[in-house]
Amino acid sequence: MNRSSPLPPDFPLEWLAAYADGELDVVAAGRVEHWLAEHPEAVELLEGQRWLSPQHDDGAMHGAIPWPSETQWHATLQQIHQRLQPRNAPSRGIGSGRSRLIWAACIGLVGLLCGWAFWSLPLRLPQVGPTEAPSQFIERRGTLPPANGPETVPMPAEPLSIASADDVEIVSISAEAQQALVVGRLPLTEALSLASASEVTFLRVDPEEFSPLTTSTSATPSSPSPMILWPSRLEP
Amino acid sequence: MSGFVLAAECRPDVESDAQLIERFRAGDSKALDVLFYRYRTVAYRVAYRLLGHEADALDAVQEGFVKSLTRLDSFAGRSSFKTWLLRIVSNAALDLGRQRRRHEQKRRSLPDHDASELALVAPVTEPTQTLEQADLRQALDAALTQLPEPQRRTFVLHVDGELSYREVADVLxxxxxxxxxxxxxxxxxxxxxLEERSSQS
Known part of the structure; x- marks a missing residue:
């Protein structure tokens, strides 16, 4: 066929591609065949479409592509696995392996500290509430007042500061003392008086005498966090 | 995993793509192996035809599998996994091709550019291939690069990706x-x- 020869404009030539690829239905394929019969000069055009069609590939196109070795394929698959592994891993709660160990260590440490605090400071928190003015109580130093009814004190949520009676000097304490100022002789078997840190004023705090349980060395605590005064050398 | 096992797993009648994807979603990495061996050939052909470079084509295949399996929510089973994969592989290949062209342009602009370095970028002919096949492949590769990108991608998806017209239409x-x-x-x-090249030679 002469490429420059005019082909009838009423026929969509693109159909030749679809016909060569076997993509037309029977009716449309029949139309193409009918048209080709009337225009034999277009057969070469059809052959050009067939030559590069997967329907008529003789292996020259696909077979000529350089094929990776199985080693390369294996490496590619492994890389895909590696890239997908974190995403495809099923959820494993708070973590696995190393993070689980860290969690277990943290929980164990907290438990150990709680146990140590419990056995070292046998507090009887429900027996709280001074019946006398705190100032009077402080003046008497160690003559702890009896329990005053079933009044309870909420358990402190923050970490407790622990100091011995020698570490601080109590100047004043308000009557509204409700939380953990503990004064008494170890073991604390008598009734306890509790106050929050905001209700006492520290004149001096020796950091060396502070318990390792706290990192606070502030002489004037800025928060009303609970505090336990450990009266280890309190005179009766 | 042995080749025998893989061959057994790759039988298309064993499990559908949808079943394999469900297994993969449930954390079964073996399902990925089956999908990979099922579609690696067609994915590689498409990538290679768009890039003309073996290593880059493998990179595009890798990218295609990773993205197609990490974006399964977007896939949602509206088309077949094969068309979904080839869409992503062809996108990745075209992106890689653009990157490579930019890289080559930069190298060419360097004053100490060595022509021997560029030779490394050209596809390496397998010694076992016949000269005729290698010639045809190189001629076809060269001709493909001269097609407008939409035509090239359509041609490659149909001829090398073995997608029907309907599937190509969906992908694009x-x-x-x-x-x-x-x-x-x-x-x-x-x-x-190709005729022009043939007449010149």
Missing amino acids: GISMGTVMSRLFYARQKLRSL
Whole structure:
């Protein structure tokens, strides 16, 4: 066929591609065949479409592509696995392996500290509430007042500061003392008086005498966090 | 995993793509192996035809599998996994091709550019291939690069990706008529370029 020869404009030539690829239905394929019969000069055009069609590939196109070795394929698959592994891993709660160990260590440490605090400071928190003015109580130093009814004190949520009676000097304490100022002789078997840190004023705090349980060395605590005064050398 | 086991797993009647994807979602990495061996050939052909470079084509295949399996929510089973994969592989290949062209342009602009370095970028001919096949492949690769990108991608997805017109239309988001038209004119142009090369040689 002469490429420059005019082909009838009423026929969509693109159909030749679809016909060569076997993509037309029977009716449309029949139309193409009918048209080709009337225009034999277009057969070469059809052959050009067939030559590069997967329907008529003789292996020259696909077979000529350089094929990776199985080693390369294996490496590619492994890389895909590696890239997908974190995403495809099923959820494993708070973590696995190393993070689980860290969690277990943290929980164990907290438990150990709680146990140590419990056995070292046998507090009887429900027996709280001074019946006398705190100032009077402080003046008497160690003559702890009896329990005053079933009044309870909420358990402190923050970490407790622990100091011995020698570490601080109590100047004043308000009557509204409700939380953990503990004064008494170890073991604390008598009734306890509790106050929050905001209700006492520290004149001096020796950091060396502070318990390792706290990192606070502030002489004037800025928060009303609970505090336990450990009266280890309190005179009766 | 042995080749025997893989061959057994790759039988298309064993498990559908949808079943394998469900297994993969449930954390079964073996399902990925089966999908990989099922579609690696067609994915590689598409990537290679768009890039003309073996290592880059493998990178595009890897990218295609990773992205297609990490974006399964977007896939949602509206098309087949194969068309979904080839869409992503062809996108990745075109992106890699653009990157490589930019890289080559930069190297060419360097004053100490060595022509021998560029030779490394060209596809390496397998010694076992016949000269005729290698010549044809190189001629076809060269001709493909001269096609407009939409025509090239349509041609490659149909011929090398073995996708039907409907599937190509779905992958590219175009009509069947446009697929037909692009293929027709792509082949016209390829034939013309190959004949021109043949007459020159």
